[in-house]
Each structure stands twice: as structure tokens, then as C-alpha cells.
Amino acid sequence: MKLYQNEISSATSRVRIALTLKGLTAEALPVTILGEEAESRQAGYRSVNPQGLVPALLTDSGVLVTQSLAIVEYLDEIRPEPPLLPDTAEDRARARSIALAIAAEIHALLPPRIGLHLKTAFKADADAVAAWSRHWVGEGMAAVETMIAGRRRGAFAVSDQPGIADIFLFPQAISARRMGFDLARWPNIAEIVGRLEAIPAFQENAPAPRK
């Protein structure tokens, strides 16, 4: 397998955590994502992934899988142990709800292309873009905290095993902390992230800080 990726990418981090938990490896194919001239915006990479996003996984049979949730679930299917989805249909739905609350409602408003468009189309300066990001992270993580607190029964977001919800929560929480949020304002998230930081698959695959 090959993984189009970037070390600062939170969405890539999710896939790298899942690969490591599964004991799988993928050859890393780096794609730059910062700035107007980034490879993610060029025709070359767009011919690979029309969305111009990382991560994108090239399977051993040459099929490209895009979108981190689809990639993580694909890995869970080809290597079932340890399972990344919980035992019951309700808990699986909850795990996917938390993963999507992060991927589709928080992270989707933050990547480099969003900041670039705010700057070029709406004349936002760096402070305005930072305020935009803080707003969506603050509001979104508070909702995720309430979602987790509502039915939490185990050591992690949904159960006693780290799974898909934790894989999506961890990189977003690390990046929230780098933005200056004290995770203690979200007590369940803070506790879960503390546990995840002690697990090498999470710690070693956290998104790198933007330089």
C-alpha cells in the first residue's frame, strides 16, 4: 500500500494511527499542502485525487481510497484485529457520529485551502483566519464533549478499547491545544486524550506542528 500524506495533516494522522494499531505499513508519498503553490493544488496531484486532499491510500491492487473515514474503515476490514469499531450497532453508530462530528463539522472548516480562500476572496488577514479557526474548534469540540459525556461507559470515547472515535478525536484535540485551548475545559476529552497520549500508536502519529 502507498499513502499520499503530509506530516502536519490531522486527517493523515488518523490513517497513520489506524495503520500502526493494525500493524500495517504503507509507503509514504509526501504531498505539500501549504501555500498557493502547494502540490495539493496542482494538476499532477489532482489527477491522482480530484479533491486534492491528503490522505489518499493506494491499495495493493491499485485502487485509490480517499477520505480518512473510508480509509480507516477499509483498513479495519482488511485487517480485523484489533477492531476499530465497537461490538453493537448502536455503539458503531455513535463512534461514526463522533468521528464525523470532528471530520465533517470541525476539521472541514480548518484546512489550508479554507484559510487561503478566506484571505484571497474575503481579504481576511492572518488574525481573522485564526479567529475563524478558533471559533469552529471551540464550538465543535464543546459539542463533541457533550456527545461523549452523554453515553460514555468506558476508558475511551465509546468503549474500553481505543477505536474510530478516538482516532478522529486525538489529532483534533492535539491541534486544539496547539491553538491555545486548555483541554481541561472539555473534561471527558482531556481524560481520554491523556490516555491516548500514553499509547505509542497515537503519540507517534500525532500531526506535526505547522512551522
Ligand SMILES: N[C@@H](CCC(=O)N[C@@H](CS)C(=O)NCC(=O)O)C(=O)O
Ligand atoms: N475529509 C477529508 C479531509 C482531508 C483534508 O482536508 N486534508 C487536508 C490536510 S489535513 C488537505 O489535504 N488539505 C489541502 C488543502 O487544504 O489545500 C478526510 O477526512 O480525509
